[in-house]
Amino acid sequence: MHFYQSMTAKLMTSVLVLSTMMTPAFATEMDTVAARTGTNAFTTLMEGTSVLSTMTEDTQEKTQTDVAEPSDNTSSEVSSNNVTASVASDPLQVFDEELYGQVASGPLNIRSGPGTEYASVGLLSTGEIVELEGQVGGMGGWYKIAEGYVSTDYVAQVDLDSISAQGSSMAQYALQYVGYPYLYGGASPSGFDCSGFVTYICKQFGYSVNRTASSQMSNGVAVSKDQLQPGDLVFFNNGNSSKLATHVGIYIGNNQFVHSSTPTVGVIVSSMNEAYYGSGYVGARRLG
Numbered sequence: 001m002h003f004y005q006s007m008t009a010k011l012m013t014s015v016l017v018l019s020t021m022m023t024p025a026f027a028t029e030m031d032t033v034a035a036r037t038g039t040n041a042f043t044t045l046m047e048g049t050s051v052l053s054t055m056t057e058d059t060q061e062k063t064q065t066d067v068a069e070p071s072d073n074t075s076s077e078v079s080s081n082n083v084t085a086s087v088a089s090d091p092l093q094v095f096d097e098e099l100y101g102q103v104a105s106g107p108l109n110i111r112s113g114p115g116t117e118y119a120s121v122g123l124l125s126t127g128e129i130v131e132l133e134g135q136v137g138g139m140g141g142w143y144k145i146a147e148g149y150v151s152t153d154y155v156a157q158v159d160l161d162s163i164s165a166q167g168s169s170m171a172q173y174a175l176q177y178v179g180y181p182y183l184y185g186g187a188s189p190s191g192f193d194c195s196g197f198v199t200y201i202c203k204q205f206g207y208s209v210n211r212t213a214s215s216q217m218s219n220g221v222a223v224s225k226d227q228l229q230p231g232d233l234v235f236f237n238n239g240n241s242s243k244l245a246t247h248v249g250i251y252i253g254n255n256q257f258v259h260s261s262t263p264t265v266g267v268i269v270s271s272m273n274e275a276y277y278g279s280g281y282v283g284a285r286r287l288g
Helices: 002-021 024-037 041-046 048-063 160-175 194-204 275-280
Strands: 075-080 083-088 092-103 108-111 120-124 129-136 142-145 148-151 155-158 221-223 233-236 247-253 256-260 267-271 281-286
Touching: 092 142, 120 148, 129 155, 129 221, 155 160, 160 194, 160 247, 160 256, 160 281, 194 247, 194 256, 233 275, 275 281
Parallel strands: none
Antiparallel strands: 075 083, 092 129, 092 155, 108 120, 108 148, 129 142, 142 148, 221 281, 233 247, 233 281, 247 256, 256 267
């Protein structure tokens, strides 16, 4: 009995000595933890390492920012303190040279930003050519154009020089139909209306264009009158304010174009300076 009493007394003495050696800050920390966990200081001292480790993990967990899975290859949703924002994961690479792209499959949405979660602000038709200002991301990314962004999956870069050579071939091909009849609604050698003639010629060179003169003004890329080249589509309006264009033909060079004019004359070559065509000219488009 005396032996056990002696050992107990020695143990208590050791604890008291150890407690006096604790720094005030550490003792305070232990008391604080003990108060939070409902344990006494001695128990806290014995388990101090695991308790402090738990505190550190809790702090990290409360300050961690959660990054959700990206909605596409260009942005991710970042959430912190219940605030969500879209963060671009790829910067916009601005092109130093003039580059052009042709819509391979349309109608193609023009987005307000580089991702399908952004609103559609317009459409591009199949075959339409646009200038490419820059790119976000690589394959499966987005081209920046004047009106917004379009998917790189549906736009092929094109060389305007090669387009010019093909335009000359198309103009020469169209001339063989001079004298063919005009037929309202027609789009074949048995008879053409103006847009039907353009549709037919373009089809022979692999171009898919819209069917009416007004809608063909969205095919290809706009070119100024002083930059016209053979094969460009030229458009006119007789004063009808409800339509973009009422007539269309194919430029052949030397300020002339070939077109299906009227039931009286059929397919003919006319000068761009003739009264109606000079005053009624409204624009030109170049296919690619």
